[in-house]
Amino acid sequence: MDNTEKKFGALTPDQLIYLNEEIAGMARAGLPLEEGLASIAREMSRGNLKEATQLLAQDLKQGKSLPEAIAAQQGRVPKFYSSLMNAGIRGGNLPEVLALLTTYARSLSDLSSVVYTALLYPMMVILIAILLTVMIMIFVMPQFISIFSDFGMRLPFFTQLIVDVCRNPIPTLVIPLGVIGISAIGLRQVFNATEVGRCNWARLIYSLPVFGVLIRSARLAAFTDLLAILVENQMPLPEAFDLAAQAGSDPILKAGGIQIAEKLRQGSSLAQALKEFKILPEVVSWMAGLGELNGNLSQTLKQAAQMYARQVAVRSQMVQSIFPPLLVVLCAGFITSIFVFAVFLPLINLLQGLSN
Numbered sequence: 001m002d003n004t005e006k007k008f009g010a011l012t013p014d015q016l017i018y019l020n021e022e023i024a025g026m027a028r029a030g031l032p033l034e035e036g037l038a039s040i041a042r043e044m045s046r047g048n049l050k051e052a053t054q055l056l057a058q059d060l061k062q063g064k065s066l067p068e069a070i071a072a073q074q075g076r077v078p079k080f081y082s083s084l085m086n087a088g089i090r091g092g093n094l095p096e097v098l099a100l101l102t103t104y105a106r107s108l109s110d111l112s113s114v115v116y117t118a119l120l121y122p123m124m125v126i127l128i129a130i131l132l133t134v135m136i137m138i139f140v141m142p143q144f145i146s147i148f149s150d151f152g153m154r155l156p157f158f159t160q161l162i163v164d165v166c167r168n169p170i171p172t173l174v175i176p177l178g179v180i181g182i183s184a185i186g187l188r189q190v191f192n193a194t195e196v197g198r199c200n201w202a203r204l205i206y207s208l209p210v211f212g213v214l215i216r217s218a219r220l221a222a223f224t225d226l227l228a229i230l231v232e233n234q235m236p237l238p239e240a241f242d243l244a245a246q247a248g249s250d251p252i253l254k255a256g257g258i259q260i261a262e263k264l265r266q267g268s269s270l271a272q273a274l275k276e277f278k279i280l281p282e283v284v285s286w287m288a289g290l291g292e293l294n295g296n297l298s299q300t301l302k303q304a305a306q307m308y309a310r311q312v313a314v315r316s317q318m319v320q321s322i323f324p325p326l327l328v329v330l331c332a333g334f335i336t337s338i339f340v341f342a343v344f345l346p347l348i349n350l351l352q353g354l355s356n
Contacts, residue, residue: 013108040053162342210319217312220280221308269289
């Protein structure tokens with residue numbers, strides 16, 4: 001979802017799944033939606049989903065159609081949601097369209113879960129390593145510093161550096177780290193201020209080894225999957241690109257998708273538009289161009305979405321199986337190096353001096 005939707009309290013994929021399944025069940029059973037949604041809302045605890053469900057029930061009671069009531073929830077529900085419902089009502093297959101929306105929301109939730117799980121473990125390992133290092137510098141190093149001071153030893157440079165940090169942690173460690181953190185946040189805000197900046201930030205993230213490809217593949221899977229659903233339900237191709245682009249979190253896909261939609265409105269073929277703006281990898285552009293020519297674009301886009309979903313699963317498994325042990329080894333090596341160079345070498349020199 002785009003930034004505007006998040007600002008107004010967008011429903012999470014899990015909340016969308018719940019709301020969508022309730023609407024689909026009532027639609028299949030032929031039950032009045034306004035009464036059913038009002039009853040469901042009364043049973044919910046306070047929150048964004050309860051408020052959205054109540055407003056939907058109120059709008060339906062006032063005579064609005066379901067797509068109109070959904071469209072009034074802009075900021076909570078993605079823009080493509082009401083458009084797809086409208087297409088489902090026109091085609092007389094609303095339950096099937098709602099089932100597709102549920103499947104899409106569930107796949108989006110699964111992709112997000114896979115990416116977060118893959119990134120969480122390495123970050124936890126790094127955090128533990130930082131905490132261990134801080135504890136060593138606060139509780140262990142002062143004991144050795146006291147011993148060296150009592151014997152009047154001339155400390156090596158690295159040991160003296162650690163001693164200075166332990167004695168003056170705020171000016172030597174906290175303030176520099178704070179400046180770096182604030183600078184990083186400020187840089188992110190500068191990038192986020194303009195569309196070009198957001199696109200450049202996304203390219204920077206995508207250039208990261210392994211993690212960048214993981215995030216990029218997840219976003220491509222979500223974009224192509226939604227585009228396939230929109231095309232399958234007879235959505236005009238320019239509108240489908242427009243809605244799919246605005247629903248995603250990728251600024252490159254968003255900017256390029258809107259440009260491609262405008263190009264398609266001008267009469268260009270999909271293959272030509274994709275070749276000109278290059279928002280999708282070359283293989284996907286080629287597949288989409290052939291799909292358009294053969295009249296099976298939605299199936300081609302689904303295959304592309306499945307391909308990227310498999311890539312996310314494989315790379316996520318690699319991140320979870322390789323990076324944690326590697327980070328443990330690196331962090332253990334870092335902590336061991338501090339002990340060896342800052343503590344044990346001077347301690348050995350002290351023992352040698354005492355023995356002589």
